[in-house]
Amino acid sequence: MSNLAILPIILPLFAAIIVAFTNKKVPVSRTLTKSLSIVNLGVTAFICWYVFANGTIVLETGSWKAPYGITIVADSLSIVLVLTTNILATACAFYAPHSLPLSKEKHYFYAFFFFLIAGVSGAFLTGDLFNLFVFYEVLLMASYALIVLGGERIQLRESIKYVLINLFSSILFVTAVAFLYGAVGTVNMAQIAERVHGVEQQGILTTIAILLFFVFATKAALFPLYYWLPKSYIVPNPVISALFGALLTKVGVYSIIRVFTLIFTYNTDITHQLFIWMAGLTMIFGILGALSTNNIKLIIAYNIIPAIGFIMMGIGVFNEDALSGSIYYLVHDMIIKTALFLLVGAIAYVAGTSDLRKMNGLINHYPLLGWLLFLAAFVLAGIPPFSGFIGKVLLLKGALAEGEIGIVIIGLLTSLLILYSVLKIFIRGFWGEKQELKPTEKRSPKGFIGPVAFLLTLSVLLGLGAEFIYPSIDSIATYLLNPENYIHSVLKE
């Protein structure tokens, strides 16, 4: 059964190649994309069930035994994230045909889409640090391709900055991996962990760890490294923004969680204090960014940042409650961010602009969009009983138990401002006098609604049905707090 673990990586790769060949026949690509996403989702769901029932799956590729070959490790954390990724991907696959112009669909959108999923899944699943770098490059390359797709002037302008900053951090990444290899002589994560634990408290290891942290933090868009994110996320089509917003930064966060729960678990008084500080500043600056603009897409793009702050807060606090809070929040945020990007895309489409100052009274024409946005605002801000709330309760409990009052107060204020920043769109854009539309201005949001409603329903269920989900999330947190589990299952010692 261990071969299962590679399916979430290989299936999208094949899918990408298949749809790349059908690019001329767009209807075929669309149908293929939808059905392949569903297949992929089904397979991942099965693997997820299998992992929770039977424990971590370790696949030694090419049958080279563990520290030597590349291992694919489907443990509870990675598989939950892969599953979430595929849920979002499926929603996006159904949204894309309505949102994309035909020319972009023809120019390999669907292929890049699957490449991106393959890269993201690979990054979640791999058990090898250098291989993680390779998957980073796969997903980044796919994201480069997606961000410039269409070649508008503004797209080119923003994407060149995006590519350059990511390239720089990738170089640092590969160098940091090399340093780690120089210090402990291996690139297998489990073995690195074992060896690092063996020589504890070495300053150079902590230094490399922090270098690695900064690399991941750049991808995850933590303060003060997130500058590349907001504007580059709003230039492509909404469906691409949604994929980016939901997946790319989260891979960075995942890597931080993985590396700092598995490998660098000592010296927490220094490293994790740094995390908490950065989490706080990330929340503050992120939400101020979201309040700074009238561009509804940019509001949502900025809102990625404080969410990362919340997740980081849990990693910094580093106890069971806080970690499970981080993971809950991570899953929650992936879903709700996708929903919001897709939703805002639809709003900008029907309004004909993404400038909030030019919108008014939209609810009179598009009540459903309005109420979905209203709901999404509360889900995002972590208002109970929706999904964000559960994560927030856990994070707060964890942080308060460690006496981290400052970050809790920042977090609570940030929640309020998050709510305000999104609800602003509702109050200013949707409420108001009914505007008479000319027949040419009437646009139907049909086709956009389905995926958004699906994701929002999921968010609501994730909150209301927390009893079904939380125990699994909690088991992930306990698992992460005992890195020996991971090491043993990979190295089999």
Added chain:
Amino acid sequence: MIFAVLLPLLFACFIPFLSRFKDKVHTGIFTFFIPFIIFIYFIRFIGNSFEPIRHTYRWIPSLNINFDFYLDGLSLLFVLLISGIGALVVLYSIYYLSKSERLGHFYVFLLMFMAAMLGVVLSDNVFVLYTFWELTSISSFLLIGYWHFKERSRYGAQKSLLLTVFGGLSMFGGLTLLTVITGTTSIQAMISQSDVILQSNYLPLILIFILLGAFTKSAQFPFHIWLPDAMEAPTPVSAYLHSATMVKAGLFLVARFSPIFSSYEWFFIIVSLVGIVTLCWGSYMAVRQTDLKAILAFSTISQLGMIMAMLGFGTKIAVFAAVFHILNHATFKGSLFMVAGIVDHETGTRDIRKLGGLLTFMPMTATLALFGTFSMAGIPLPFLNGFYSKELFFESTLNLSNATSTFANGLVTIIPYLAVFGSIFTFAYSMYFLFGVFAGPKQLDQLPKKPHEAPLGMLISPIVLVLGVILIGIMPNSVNGSFLAHAAHSINSQFQSQSVAFWHGLSTPFIMSLIVIGVGTLIYVTRDKWANIYQLIPGTRSVNNIYNKGVSGMDTFPHKLTNTYMSGSLKHYMTYIILAIVIGTSTIMFLTNGFSINFSDLADITIIEMVVVLVILIGAVATIFANNNLAIILITGIVGYGVSILFVIYRAPDLALTQLVIETVSVALFLLCFYHLPQLRKRDEKLGSKTLNVIIAISIGSLMTLIGISAHSTNWYESISEYFIEKSLPVGGGKNIVNVILVDMRGLDTLFEITVLGIAGLAIFSLIKLRKNKEAE
């Protein structure tokens, strides 16, 4: 009990269907039965032998978040208010809202609120309490913004949401802290552990967190500012949410947690002080208003402050007076709001300057207003309930002697005076409301509509409420032992019973009442003479202005701040990022003594290597100074070839070959792409920015070198490479170990490395192709 909470929610789902028939049957008629049924269900719990009831329904047991409904005297008082006033308000709304309004929305929001409010007062679980608490804020937001085409409605809705959610989140923080300290999520269990809480270091923080929630919700000074603006909601909503129920949630919260905090002196100081200040400020400001509903809003603020102060006193008599006044306030203020609504409905305006002399047109309404205002003013008549609770309030202000600190003692001394001061203005605005509308000269030309008496249906609800005022006034003890005593007992467990009498001699409280009436009449009559004082206090320094500045600041400040660093300049972004990495990493390196160097195990230095190294270095430096496209590309090529020579020297033939090929192709590509682009210019930088660039560049380079040297100088473990050398031929079947690693042991890397190339190819293709298509169009 869960059905009581769920019923409104479930029914709300059917409202959209029912509102389809609104032309035939007003949706409110269906809705009316919901609160009515709940009221009937709960009223049977009233009785002398009442014992708290607890029902638990599981929600997230693994997080100890369950629907833990707990019905004690306090909850019962609130449940009956919510359902009773709710039924009357729905009834009233049937006549108030015409069928052309979006009735479906209105009743969905109203039912949502009802469910939420019932949830708040019934939940014993702090997180469920918080859930319902936020839901009340949300539904209040929607109801205030019901007429969202009005700018003022949007403003009011946003204001109430910001302030109440702010308080809600703060309360959430406090409740979570309580949970962490006590290890339980049940309020009753927390009460039984109050000694643990009182000894905690976090006690002040918990108190502030929770009180912020209560004060914002109950519109206590300085958070009262949202309530007057909430009056943009339809009048039934104002009567219900913003006078009788939701604004009392804060009082409920304070009452609920009193058993924990009451022995903590700061609880007494903060709650009493804020309450009494709110009482004075609210009544003082009410006299200034010209909008009928604004008068009532400030009046509500002031009355809430009074109840809050009594909860702060915490004595037996104060607690009883508080619950008594919660009930009384709901009756007289509810009826007065409905009166204001009727006046608005029948005359088309709520501006008291345009109104006057309506007694002849609306005798029934005027009578109702008379009872309501007289009860509110606390006029000593044996059929007005307001008098009793006000009298008890005065009495409670005189019996505060358990304070220990000097500050608290000072407070105890001035409280009776402030109470009288606030009540004087209460008397004044009550008279102002009554006589301003119904007495005085008629100004029919000022009114948009010709006034006439309201339809009977609209009068039923205020009549019922006024009957309540009178009945409680005549038989104040009828609701006492069987009902109010239980509520007071849940707040202060020492409370047993308290009898109420109209006349108990010429006591100090009665004299206070007489002073209030005397001075109050004077204040009312001479109102025009002293009204200029409002120019001074609050003048322009009002809390409202601070709020408005704050909100517009929330738009402008982030904009300015964000623009300073989100400049769109790659150079700036890179500068910030690299600085962060360098500072962060080098600090950690310094703190952990990360640097180490070991000269023992090094390769020897040969001349040829040094020559290559120098060539690379010179070439690299030359790229900085080159000012010609061709030159810079060729120099870069030289550096690349230099690196491949190094690869040869360092026993990496495959690398050298690959590097050679790729370098050649790259140079060709560079030439292809940049042949047509502008020539390199001299760098026109200022010295300062040049220096900064140099510093950044050198610092990141040195940092990497230092880490590299330290990493290289360790020798804790052997590399795993021995295994590859060993197994390459026997298992991998190849002599070139690097190749075997690439295609076999690390085959996955190679597969995806090719994928990267493939994506790059496709991306380049579509980048070029899509433009061609565009040009063709």
Added chain:
Amino acid sequence: MEIIILILSGALISIAVYNLLQKQLLRIIIGTVLISHGAHLFILTMGKLKRGQPPVLKETVTSYTDPLPQALILTSIVISFGITSLLLVLSYRTANENKTDNMDQLRGKSNE
């Protein structure tokens, strides 16, 4: 020698970063090429230099250089090449569309 190469790699990264901080696109891209050279030399040095023969098995040889860093560098070179070529086309298109190769003129309006 290792330390000299490590210094050289650090210097390459410094020079590359200096180029990255310039305004003209070509300089920036040259910077990305140099920075990957620096990184590759770092990787190579982490496996120690000149220990034993090239990692191609021969009967007579018993000691080989560490092959793993070489494999990693190979992967990295190929990936870098892919990115560089994309970057080249991208910058060419950007410069053409926006009629400038000056990054300072590619900032875009603030927060729009």
